[in-house]
Amino acid sequence: xxxxxxxxxxxxxxxxxxVFLECVQDMDHENMFWYRQDPGLGLxxxxxxxxxxxxxxxxIPEGYSVSREKKERFSLILxxxxxxxxSMYLCASSSEFVSNQPQHFGDGxxxxxx
Amino acid sequence: AQSVTQLDSQVPVFxxxxxxxxxxxxxxxxxxxxxxxxxxxxxxxxxxxxxSGSTLVKGINGFEAEFNKSQTSFHLRKPSVHISDTAExxxxxxAKNQGGKLIFGQGTELSVKP
Numbered sequence: 001x002x003x004x005x006x007x008x009x010x011x012x013x014x015x016x017x018x019v020f021l022e023c024v025q026d027m028d029h030e031n032m033f034w035y036r037q038d039p040g041l042g043l044x045x046x047x048x049x050x051x052x053x054x055x056x057x058x059x060i061p062e063g064y065s066v067s068r069e070k071k072e073r074f075s076l077i078l079x080x081x082x083x084x085x086x087s088m089y090l091c092a093s094s095s096e097f098v099s100n101q102p103q104h105f106g107d108g109x110x111x112x113x114x
Numbered sequence: 115a116q117s118v119t120q121l122d123s124q125v126p127v128f129x130x131x132x133x134x135x136x137x138x139x140x141x142x143x144x145x146x147x148x149x150x151x152x153x154x155x156x157x158x159x160x161x162x163x164x165x166s167g168s169t170l171v172k173g174i175n176g177f178e179a180e181f182n183k184s185q186t187s188f189h190l191r192k193p194s195v196h197i198s199d200t201a202e203x204x205x206x207x208x209a210k211n212q213g214g215k216l217i218f219g220q221g222t223e224l225s226v227k228p
Binding site: 004009031033035040041042043044045048058090092094096100101102103104105106107108 | 219
């Protein structure tokens, strides 16, 4: 069965810290995505990657960066955390560079920045 | 560009009653359409998808959705809901030329009461 694993379910960090959120998929999927989920706003795409070492900005990339050194792992980095980055973060993966493949999601990381 | 509007942020309903969750989209190109469900403290799970062919699509857990191209809608329905259907539901679209990026609606909270 498809499995996307996010390293932490809950995380509390302080303003100004560098924060790493890790995501691993075991399906050999080419595509990986990072979203943030906020009440009333649905899911918004932060960054995505179609291949190792490749990355593209989504709709809200400001304040974030990503790293994909291996096919199965996609990391989201908050360079200097701020309180407005308190949110639920969801990682997803999908196969092939086509639009009709569903995305498979991890359980999310609820991040609080104090 | 694409956009998705879920017309109801919250839908309360009694157990065994029918339910319809409404979704409208706009796009200048052809799209694929998806419904995802998010149970409390979990990631998103695919309910159903419309790619082509019959406009009535059946998904898991007794849900179905109908694609209406003229009205640019993709409403989700279930004839008789259970307590266990309480969750948040997201409609999403993927443009056929954009390599799997999803645009999500704001979400609809379905609350099933005994």
